[in-house]
Each structure stands twice: as structure tokens, then as C-alpha cells.
Amino acid sequence: MTDHVGSATTDTATSGVWANPWVALRPGDDAAAHARRVSRAHDTFVGALGERRIDHVRSVVRDSWLRSLHRGVDPDVVDQPGLLTGVDLEQYRAGHPMGLIRPVVRKLLVDDGADAGLLVAISDERGRLLWVEGDHGARDRALTMNFVEGADWSEDAVGTNAPGTALALDHSVQIFGAEHFNRTVHEWSCSAGPVHDPISGRILGAIDITGGPRVAAPEVLQLVRATVAAAEAELRLHLITSPHLFPSPSARVETFGAGRPTVHLDGRRTTLSQRHAEILLILADRPEGLTSDQLAVLLDEAELDSVTIRAEMSRLRKVLGPEHLGSRPYRLLTEFVTDVAEVRAALGRGDTAGAVRRYSGPVLPGSDAPGVQEIRDDLRTRVQAALLRDGDEQLLARWTSSVHGRDDIAAWTAYLSTLDPVSPQFTQVKAKLDRLDGQLAT
Secondary structure, eight states: OOOSSOOOSOEEETTEEESSTTOSSOTTOOHHHHHHHHHHHHHHHHHTTSOSOOSSSOHHHHHHHHHHHHTTOOSSOOOOTTOOOHHHHHHHHHTOGGGGGHHHHIIIIIHHHTTTTOEEEEEETTSBEEEEEEOHHHHHHHGGGTOSTTOBOSHHHHOSOHHHHHHHHTSOEEEEGGGSSSGGGTTOEEEEEEEEOTTTOOEEEEEEEEESGGGGSHHHHHHHHHHHHHHHHHHHHHHHHOGGGSOOOOEEEEOBSSSOOEEEETTEEEEOOHHHHHHHHHHHHOTTOBOHHHHHHHHOTTOOOHHHHHHHHHHHHHHHOGGGEETTTBEESSOEEEHHHHHHHHHHTTOHHHHHHHOOSOBSTTOOOHHHHHHHHHHHHHHHHHHHHHOOHHHHHHHHTSTTTTTOHHHHHHHHHTSOTTSHHHHHHHHHHHHHHHHHHO
8 A cells, every 4th residue: 555645746955855755865865964964953953942944854854853842752761651561562462453464574574684783663553562573782772762562652752753753644754863853762763654454544553674874775665665565465365364353443432522422333322421431532542451550540630449440341341342342451442533533643644624623622621530631631732733833824713713722822823923914803813812911911
């Protein structure tokens, strides 16, 4: 399957023009000199907290840096508080369809790269590394940046990196040295591409090659794309012989706005209690699953006891059906698509208009669950950041007239800057902004 996002034909920077912005190094580039230029650009960007005028950096990278900055990613530490290990990791990846392509990936990439200083990683659709194989020395060095099986290498967790950015943009991409948002990763380069379900087209995960500067050569990205094509052909074969291995998304959770949260499941629409909606949203956001203690912390500041958690999960299992909800750890056995995930996906594609259109109200506005509050605040921050970055007059008008943006001073200020100072609309928006400033001052 081809990449879903159309690539730009040019990407202009002070250092020249990238005919293919997804490739890190062009033929004839001096890798060492380019590394120094990108490193200086990274230092300028991080030091200036997001200066927009950054030379010598592809737009794909610059946009990813901005996303990383707005999401609060640490540029100096790769922390993995949610590292999946042991039995939990084994159970999770044993049931993941990316396991079906592992033999193909090993044959095409791992076997020949085991002694070449390269690592080959297979991730799930959210950037969690399921398998990391290859050169033993490289694996040992990668421990220092937590590039290990079970780690979350999404853009949200680590910032700009090939597997995470490939998943965020649904496009194969290379990240060279200091193009990584996190300085811990600046000694590495990587090439990755997303793998898709052969029927639905949804992203199942990513294949990544990580190593030294030579991994940023154009032919390495071609190799990754060829491996992705072979992997998707393998998945089509499995689909013919074992269609049950590809369950189609049959569940959707609606959490936006003041109405009652609902779940659409197996052709039925069911109204959910707030607690059940909280659990479904949190579990959909953490497909690897949660222990009862972890779930308790995310549901209540007072940390619910295990008996209460078990009782709630038992009641939810009766609502959904036992085939949809697993235990030890608690996890969803069916793909539940949430309205939150749909807005995130639109933002990841750069579709700010689509995100604003889908974002019809706050996430479970009546919920005080810490896990829900985190999701709610993060989503609003992401949408607002995209609006301010794009500076689109119509989208800002829509946002400032919505429940999300009616008191958003930053958005009102951005909206005012798009208007003709002699227009009646400018006067009205200026008056609104003055009232907000006055309320803030009192």
C-alpha cells in the first residue's frame, strides 16, 4: 500500500531545495556539515521555544518539532513511565497483527543487519515498540535512550523520531541525527514506514531501521518501503487464510459535550454511565492494558480500592459483552474508536479544519477522573495550538464562537490579527478581546 499523505514536491530551506522532503540526505550532501547545521537549528529552536524561522530544516521536521514543543515533550530526557515488560508485553504483542509480519521483516532486514550496527524495530499503531532486533552492541547503546521493546516511541512521548513521526503523518520518513527533537537521540538516524491493514487501510504499526548516519541515505528509505510492501502482501495472504486475525473496528465511543456518553457496538447504541465512559476512554487510550491499581489512580484522585475496580469492570463487561473486555491486565479486546482519537488523527494529518469540525464539545465535561482530565486538557491544547499555528480566519472565527474558545484570549488575539482594521468585524472582535482582558485584570 502506498503512503496515504501526499508528499510535497519541494521543501525550500536556506541550504537548498529538497526534491523529496521525506528523505533526510540528498545525493552529494556532506553528512557531517549537514549534521552541524541541523544541530545549530535545533539549539536555536529549543532555546527560543519554537522560533518559526528555522533554516536548514525540512518542513516535515520543523512541523514535528512544533508538535513536540506544544505537547510538552522533554528535549533532554527519554522517560518511559509506561514501559511494558514481562508477561504484559508478551500477551500484548502475541495478540497484535504486527506479529504476523515479523518473519518477513527478519528475513529482509534483520538477518543481514545483525552485525552491521543496525537495529530493526516493529511498533504498534501508537508507537509502542513490540520488537527491537539487530546488532547486539547497538542494542546495548540504545538502552541509554530507552529504545527498547515495550517502550512508547510515539511523537507524543518522545518527540520527532522516524517510527513516531511516520505514524503521526501516515507516511514513510527519515530522521537524521539532530532532527530528533530529543537530544539523547542525536547520535542516531532512522528510517521508518507505516504498515496498513490490507482491507480497511487503517494503520497497524510501523517498521523502522535505526543506526548511524548512513541510515539517512535515500536507498535505506526505499528498503523500508519495499519491506512494508512485502509485509502488507503477507498480511493479505493471512487475511485469505485466517480472516479472524483482522477484526474490523466495530465499536465507537462518543464522549464530547454535555450529552450522555454512548457506545456504538455490534449494531447497538448504548448509553453509558459516566464511570463506564471514563473506563472505556482510558482503556482505548492505553491498548496495552492497565492493572487495577493503575486504573484506580486514573479514575479517582483518592485511588479507588481494588474491590471497587473489579465491581465496575464486572458491570462494564455485562454492558459490552465478555468478548470485548479482557482482564489481567484490563484491556479492550475489540478496537474501540473514540471521538478523541478521531480528532487526534485529523491533527496528525494536518487537517485542522477536520479536527475543529469533529471537536464538538469538551471530553466528558462532568468527569473529575485524573486520566480523563489529562486527555481533555491535552486535546484542547493540541487543537488550540494547531489553530494558532495555521492562523486561518474562518477556523478561528468558528473556534472563538464555540464553547472551547469563547474565552480563549490567545485565539481571539490571533483572530483579530486576520481581520481588516477598518471592518465592522474587527471592531466587534476588538471589543470582545478588551472585555476578556478586563475580566482577567480584575
